[in-house]
Amino acid sequence: MSALQEFLAAREIWQVPLAASVVAGALLGALGVYVVLRRTVFVSAALTQLSTLGLVATLLAEERFHIETEHASEQLLVAITFSVVGALVLGALRSRRLPAEATVGTAWVVSSALVVLGASRLVHAAHDLGGMVFGNAVAVPASDLAVIAGVAVLCTVVHQLFAKELAFTSFDAETAQAVGMRVQVWDSVLFLTIGLAIPVTARALGALPVFAFLTLPAAGALLLGARFRVAFPLAAALGVVAAAGGYVLSWIWELPTGATMVALAAFLAAPAALRRLAR
Amino acid sequence: MSGALVRLEGAAIGYGRRPLLQGLDLAVGPGEFLAVVGPNGGGKTTLLRTLLGAHAPVAGRVVRREGLRVGYVPQREHVDTIWPFTAGEVTLMGRVPVLGPWRRPRRADREEARRALSRVGVEHLAEKRFGELSGGQRQRTLIARALVADPELLALDEPTSGMDPAAELGLMDLLRELQRNGALTIVMVSHRLEAVANYARALAFVDKDRRLFRVGSLDEMLRPDALGALYGRAVAVREEAGRRLVYPLSSNGEEVLP
Numbered sequence: 001m002s003a004l005q006e007f008l009a010a011r012e013i014w015q016v017p018l019a020a021s022v023v024a025g026a027l028l029g030a031l032g033v034y035v036v037l038r039r040t041v042f043v044s045a046a047l048t049q050l051s052t053l054g055l056v057a058t059l060l061a062e063e064r065f066h067i068e069t070e071h072a073s074e075q076l077l078v079a080i081t082f083s084v085v086g087a088l089v090l091g092a093l094r095s096r097r098l099p100a101e102a103t104v105g106t107a108w109v110v111s112s113a114l115v116v117l118g119a120s121r122l123v124h125a126a127h128d129l130g131g132m133v134f135g136n137a138v139a140v141p142a143s144d145l146a147v148i149a150g151v152a153v154l155c156t157v158v159h160q161l162f163a164k165e166l167a168f169t170s171f172d173a174e175t176a177q178a179v180g181m182r183v184q185v186w187d188s189v190l191f192l193t194i195g196l197a198i199p200v201t202a203r204a205l206g207a208l209p210v211f212a213f214l215t216l217p218a219a220g221a222l223l224l225g226a227r228f229r230v231a232f233p234l235a236a237a238l239g240v241v242a243a244a245g246g247y248v249l250s251w252i253w254e255l256p257t258g259a260t261m262v263a264l265a266a267f268l269a270a271p272a273a274l275r276r277l278a279r
Numbered sequence: 280m281s282g283a284l285v286r287l288e289g290a291a292i293g294y295g296r297r298p299l300l301q302g303l304d305l306a307v308g309p310g311e312f313l314a315v316v317g318p319n320g321g322g323k324t325t326l327l328r329t330l331l332g333a334h335a336p337v338a339g340r341v342v343r344r345e346g347l348r349v350g351y352v353p354q355r356e357h358v359d360t361i362w363p364f365t366a367g368e369v370t371l372m373g374r375v376p377v378l379g380p381w382r383r384p385r386r387a388d389r390e391e392a393r394r395a396l397s398r399v400g401v402e403h404l405a406e407k408r409f410g411e412l413s414g415g416q417r418q419r420t421l422i423a424r425a426l427v428a429d430p431e432l433l434a435l436d437e438p439t440s441g442m443d444p445a446a447e448l449g450l451m452d453l454l455r456e457l458q459r460n461g462a463l464t465i466v467m468v469s470h471r472l473e474a475v476a477n478y479a480r481a482l483a484f485v486d487k488d489r490r491l492f493r494v495g496s497l498d499e500m501l502r503p504d505a506l507g508a509l510y511g512r513a514v515a516v517r518e519e520a521g522r523r524l525v526y527p528l529s530s531n532g533e534e535v536l537p
Contacts, residue, residue, distance in 0.1 A: 037362055165380060168372045171362050175424075178333045178351035178434065179376045228363050 003252040014251065017140040017204070020148050021243040021261070024201035025213055027152040029239025030159075030232045031194050032218030038170050042101060043090045044194065044214040046108035047083050048207045051199035052129075053111045054082030056118035059125040076147065079199035086111075087195025091187050140204045151200045155193040159232075166190050167228065205243075205258055212262040213239050220269030223276050238268050283308050284347055284432050284464055285330050290339030292322060292329045298337040299325055299487040305494055307432070307466055312458050314479035315468045316509065322487040323468040324354075324436055330466065331434055350425030352435040355418050360410030366420045367405035370396055373427035395423040399453060415446040419453070426457070433457070435467040439474050451478045472509070476501065476516075476523045484509040501525070 007014070035044050058075040061067040068074075090104055119129050159166065169176040169186040177183045194214075202210045217238035221231045246261030253260075283306035290305075291298035299322040307313055307330070315323045328334045329341060331349055350373070370392040374384055396402040399419040404412060409420060418438055425433055438454070439447040455478050458465050469475050475482070482500035484493045491508055499505065501523065506514035513528040 037359075039359075039361075162380060164372070164375050164378070164384065168375045171364065171369075171372070172353065172358050174333075174353045174357055175351050175421075176375075178328060178331045178353070179349055179428065180332070181376055222361075222363060226363065227365065228368065231363060 007248065007251050014247070016142050016145050018244060018247050020140040020145040020204045021247050022240050023145070023148050023152050024205055024210075025217070025239035025241075025243030025261075026236040027148070027155060027197055027239075028201055028210060028213035029217035029221075029235040029237070029242075031155065031197055032214040032216075032239075033221065033228075033231045033235050034166070034170060034190060035194065035214045036218040036222060040091070040104075041215050042104045042108065043087075043191075044198065045211050046090060046104050046111065047086050047195055047198045048202060048211045049108055049111040049115060050086040051079045051083040051202050052115050052207050053118070054079035054199065055203075056115050056122070056129065057082070059122055059129065060118050063122060063124060076199060076203060079203070080196060083199045084192060084195040087191035087198075088188055091191030091194075144200075144204050147200050148204060151196055155197055158189065158193055162186070162189060205261070209243075209246075209258040209261045209265075212265050213242070216262075216265040216269045217242060220265075220272045223269065223272035238265070242268055283342075284344050286340075286342045287330065287336070288340040288342060290329065290341060291337040292325050292334070293337045294325070294334070296337060300485065300490065300492050301338065303339070303492050305330075305483065307464060309431070309464055310458075310462060311481060312455070312465045312479045313467075313481045313483060314475035315466065315483045315485055316472045316475065317470065317485035317491070318488075319470050320487075321470075321485050323470070323485050326483075326485055327434055327436060327466060327468050347432060348428060348430045350428055350430030350433045352418070352421045352425050352433070352438055354437045354440060355414060355421065356441070358409075358417070358421065360417075362409070364409050365406050366396065366401065366409055366412060366416075366423075367392055369409045369420055370405075370423045370427055373424035377428050391427050392423070395427040396420070398426060398457070399423045414441055415450065418442070418450060422453070422457075430463070432464045432466065435465070437468055437470065439469065439471070447474055451475070454478065472506075473525050476525055 035041055055075055055078070058078045086107060090107060119126060122129060165181070165186050166189065169181060169183045170190065173183045198210055205213075217235040218231065220238050221234035224234065226234045242261055242265035246264040247257060249255065249264065250257040250260035285307050287303045287305040290303045291301040292303060293299040303326070315326055317323050325334060329336050331351065332341065332343060371384055371388060373395070374388045374391065378384065378388065393402060393405060396405055399422050401416055401419045401423065404416055404420070409417060412420060422435070422438070435454070439450055442450065451474065454465060454467070457463055467475065467479075476497070479497060481494065481496055484491055484500065484505065486509065489508070489511070493500070493505060493508060495505065501516050503514060506516070506525070510527050515526040515528060517524045517526065
């Protein structure tokens with residue numbers, strides 16, 4: 001039996017994780033258009049770390065202080081809280097005395113250090129954490145798929161309803177504010193969707209692929225020369241191909257799932273980048 | 280001025296609690312063309328944004344006529360050109376505050392955007408990427424975006440910055456034409472007095488470092504004492520071929536070409 005036939009025969013094992021990866025790839029790919037165009041790629045990295053820090057905090061609370069957080073929903077709620085609060089704070093940053101990058105970098109490096117420190121104190125759950133950070137999309141429960149799908153629907157509805165406000169305030173906040181638009185409110189709406197999407201997808205895919213999907217598909221779509229409205233479906237499609245293709249290839253070639261997805265996402269973006277370089 | 284569109288009353292402008300300039304009184308009436316002139320970093324943009332309500336005054340009051348429709352043209356360099364919008368899409372954004380949430384732009388809004396591009400002479404660039412336009416074309420697109428909301432007050436921040444003389448004259452001619460034909464009130468910020476001396480009807484000199492804030496008609500403000508307060512040195516004003524030319528004088532009394 002070939003590797004592909006084996007893969008197809010094991011459909012019951014992979015259909016939920018694959019579906020979760022595909023939805024996450026589409027969602028993060030589309031949101032990534034704003035992440036890349038607003039030059040906030042590093043914000044998404046910091047949020048991914050903050051979300052992981054939330055998970056570490058729940059695991060520590062359980063192991064060290066015997067606070068019951070073994071339910072996935074409780075862990076997810078804490079991760080969402082860390083990510084959303086971080087998103088609202090980091091997304092609202094405007095350069096004053098320090099460049100915004102300095103604060104975002106501080107958030108990233110401090111949360112990364114706290115993740116390492118927290119993980120070093122974990123005894124039983126240390127192995128689980130590895131999957132959360134580097135991706136282990138092989139085993140995703142149906143409940144996680146439902147949550148990812150729910151968040152994807154919510155984000156899609158919000159971005160459809162307020163597309164023009166989010167685009168205007170992101171593109172030219174100065175003018176939007178001058179003509180009376182509440183830029184901070186719209187920034188919060190945007191970063192709320194990003195802050196929500198990161199922890200729910202990070203649970204399924206891991207932090208590394210989430211950061212990659214928020215960057216590479218959008219970068220690929222924009223480098224291909226897509227116009228603003230076209231960039232969203234194109235980036236989502238690239239995210240889907242990278243997620244699904246990476247999942248299948250990692251199964252067949254017995255590679256780490258998250259890293260394979262990231263490599264494929266980079267591979268898909270490469271021709272567009274080369275084309276732009278050749279100009 | 281009782282019919283003013285917007286008025287500063289004893290206002291202090293600045294960021295946070297720190298005032299840059301204090302005790303400012305200014306009224307902008309309908310049909311006026313006011314140029315706010317001063318050195319870079321002198322507080323002109325802060326004054327403009329305080330007038331528009333984008334910044335709260337540190338002290339005093341800003342009174343705007345209720346329902347005042349405002350169009351704003353930012354400094355061209357502040358608009359990020361990596362966004363893959365066409366000139367038409369950028370112009371259509373001007374309809375967003377008019378439409379409000381929930382409503383999507385319709386054919387009539389697109390038609391308004393096309394008309395606005397036509398008014399500033401760049402209708403043919405509607406499908407071209409904003410980032411691929413020249414500086415002057417980009418500036419005209421941003422003016423079209425401001426016009427598409429049918430503003431009563433058009434505020435512009437350094438609209439001719441970085442332009443060559445021909446493009447600068449073309450843009451200033453356009454603004455004068457819009458102001459006359461469209462019954463627009465214009466408030467524009469510029470660090471170059473020479474650029475606005477033949478177009479504005481009133482001038483405000485602003486320089487926070489000299490604690491300077493002086494407002495008056497063009498004739499009042501182009502007198503030696505007012506210009507001396509702005510430049511900190513003697514200034515000559517000449518009229519050649521119907522145009523006013525402003526020459527700051529060097530320390531040995533020679534004219535410095537504008």
